Amino acid sequence: MADTTIIVAPWGSDSSPGTPERPLATPAAAQRLVRERTATMAADLVVQFRAGTYLLDDTLDFQAGQGDSGTGGHRVVYQPHGYGTAEQEEVVLSGGRVITGWERSDDGTWSAPIGDLEPRQLYCDGRRIGRAxxxxxxxxxxxxxxxxxxxxxxxxxxxxxxxxxxxxxxxxxxxxxxxxxxxxxxxxxxxxxxxxxxxxxxxxxxxxxxxxxxxxxxxxxxxxxxxxxxxxxxxxFLTEPGTFVLDRSVPGSHVLHYLPRPDERPDAAVVIAPVLETLISGSGTAERPLADLTLRGLTFAHGAWSGIRTTGGHLHYHGDTHYVGGEVMEVVLPAGMGSVTVPVDSEQLPANVAFSHAARVVLAANRFTALGAGALGIGPGCAEVIVRGNTVDDVSGSGITLREARDCLVEDNLVHDIGAEYRGAPAILLAETQDVVVRHNEVHHVPHAGVVVTGGEQARGAHIIANLIHHTMTVLADGGGVYVSAPQGSSFASGAVIRGNVIRDTLTSYNFGLYTDYGAAWVTIAGNVVHRGDTPVVLEVAPPLRDVVFIGNFWDDQPAGQDDPPDTVILAGNTVLPKEGFEQALAADPASADIVASAGRRSRQAG
Known part of the structure; x- marks a missing residue:
């Protein structure tokens, strides 16, 4: 056990050997020990954390060139003690700092000095505190x-x-x-x-x-x-219990002012301010990617993002991108709806857990919560990454994003209550990916779109299969439960497939349960159920749709223009069921009942 297992515990010491009797104290110390052993691995090397919250002083940065990859066909695994059993312990890797020194004012607010920290959110005994x-x-x-x-x-x-x-x-x-x-x-x-x-x-x-x-x-x-x-x-503005204000009037001596909820006393609670902007990062190079690393059963919490202080704003445009200056262009909208200006180039909202140039990385059964940017980013150069069985909630930005990645799998995840600050952020995003499968996930209660697939010259082979997506578009408009834009390949063989999804309760006005937009091409949309949206799908967009097929779907309304669809759009074998009694009609049809029964997360051991 001494050679293949490293133990970390809150009561440990970083001068210890990492054994059960003498555990290490920090993830960084465990990583240093891993790096000493990976070159001679003869079996999986497992870092086991005993229960507790580990406050990260710096990013836990996994680098291919520093010995963080598994070798010889074996994996490096970071997990809680008892992973996969009834005795699995709760482990939190936190980028936050505990705030103390609270004093109560006569008006019922509490104040605490925090030095030069600039938090955008707080957490009081695990509950998010928003700004006044x-x-x-x-x-x-x-x-x-x-x-x-x-x-x-x-x-x-x-x-x-x-x-x-x-x-x-x-x-x-x-x-x-x-x-x-x-x-x-x-x-x-x-x-x-x-x-x-x-x-x-x-x-x-x-x-x-x-x-x-x-x-x-x-x-x-x-x-x-x-x-x-x-x-x-x-x-x-500090009038609503459960909100706070950051006072920066004295440089370097900032003060928090908090109006607690009736059941809270900040001086008797654990109040955490997110500080670290990247909790976990992993990267290599195209020639030598970070490889054979597994993170499972862990909670990643209390990540920050300071981008607004740097530029003076966050100018969201689309998906998880924002504008940071440069050239713009005008886009004329269809049907006389007007025009908008769009950026030629934009920047991605960062993720608090992020990977690039990584291969055969597994993120399984983790929780991403209490985060101030995006949750998980799988970036350029990543291949064969598996994101399975995770829960993402209470996030300021996006949930799970994959950008310029290939041959990855996103399955059996639960993503909800994201976009707490950056409302246009999607729950799951594929941007310029190749042969990525998103299947059997559940997405609900998000302010804009559920699953977003953006295309372009490099995009191909996105498969969005058997997901349960509901209560999307709770704040913003002009989106959908599933949103697909731009070309997705060069033929139906290499294009996108949207199949077997259940999409319901797409809430705000002017939305489409299943939305193909902005020149979407080579998209097959088959065997989906769409219910309770402004309208199920759209046929006329600018630039127009090309080679988009809607076949064998079940929805509760006829798409506008379905009697005379564009020449490049095929509608065949779709079934309109009545809005009232829609679920009963679905259950009575074996084909649609099978779609409903198959969609969403499955019960399985992840990773």
Whole structure:
């Protein structure tokens, strides 16, 4: 056991040999011991964690060139003690810091000094604490957007505390997007207020969010950046229990102000602020990828992201991307609906657990929670990565993303309640991937799309099979339970297959349960069930669909234009069941009942 098993425990010491009697204390010490042994592996090398929360001082960085890969056909495995048994212990790898020194004020708020930390969320005994928010909008009878920000005829904003910490939120700035812009300064007199927004994000926002949204009725009712839908992070807004404010008025001596819920006492609770931006990273090179590594049964929690402080904003465009300056172009929408401006290039929201140039990596039965960016990113150069049986919840951004990866499998995962801050983030995203299978997952209660597949020159072979996707589009519009855009291959043989999925409760207006968009091509959509959406599918988009087949699906409404579909779209053998009594009608049909019975997660031992 001494050669193939390394024990880590909260009561251990990093000067110990990592045995059951003398365990190590930290994951970093275990990694150093692993690196000493991988070159001569004769069996799997297993790091076992005893129960506890391990606060990471630095990213646990797995590098192919440093001895973190398995060798000789064997794996390096990190797991809890008792993994896969009834005695499996709970292990948390945390990027947070425990906040102490709380003092109560006469108004019922509590305060604690935190030095130079700048958390965007807190966790009190495991529950997310969001920032204080106002939904009242900018006050005044006249509010004017300017090159520097806003001018309003009300002096009220001058009374807002912590002005340079305030952030404006624009939910639905495009129907499918949300923007965040920081305030830099508020000045004025008795007659008016001048609100200066942080740069360069404000200039970028004015460049990007330009367009006309008619909604098909010829009447434009949309003015981007006219005013925020929400305003966050001022003590003036601290009125709702369970919210906090970060006070940065004294550089390097920041203070948290928290209005607790009735059942909370911060001085008697464990309050954690996320600090570390990357909890786990893994990478190699194209010639020597990180390989044969398994992480299973662990909880990854309390990751941060500071991008908004760096640029002054988060300008979401699509999927998990945001605009960081550069060239833009105009896109004219179909059916006289107007136009939008889109970025030529954009940047991906980072993930708190991220891999690139990795092969035969397994992430199984883990939990990704309490995270301030995206949860899990499988990036360029990854191949044969398996993401199986994980739970992703309480995440500020996206859930599981794969970008420029190939031959990967995403199955039996549960993804819900993501996009807590970055509302346009998808639950599962495939971007320019090749031969990736997403099957038997459950996605629910997400603010925008459930599964997103974006295409392009490199994309091919995406298979979205037998997933259960419900309660999507809970905040934003113009999306779907499954969303597919751009070419997906060069023929039906290499294209995308969307089969056997159950997609229901796609909630906001102007959505499609199953949405092929923006020149989607070489897509086969067969044997899916779509129920309770604005409309089940769309046939007319710009650029138009090419070589898209809808066959053998069950839905509760006829798609618009189904009597005269585009020449490049095939509709065949689809069944419309009544909206009322839809489930009963499904159950009565053996084919549709089989689809419902097969969709979603399966009971199995992961990894």
């Amino acid at each position: 928010v106002s939904t009242a909008g900018l006050p005044g009878s006249s509010v004017t957007k300017t090159e520097f920000g806003y001018v309003t005829d009300s002096p009220l904003p001058q009374e807002w505390a912590d002005a340079d910490g305030i952030e404006f939120v624009y939910t639905g700035i495009y129907p499918w997007a949300q923007a965040r812009c920081a305030v830099a300064q508020i000045t004025g007199d008795a007659r008016s207020t001048r609100i200066v927004m942080a740069q360069p994000a404000w200039d970028w926002a004015r460049r990007l969010y330009v367009g006309e949204w008619n909604g098909g009725d010829g009447e434009s009712s949309w003015e981007p950046l006219a005013g925020p839908s929400e305003m966050e992070n001022s003590r003036t």
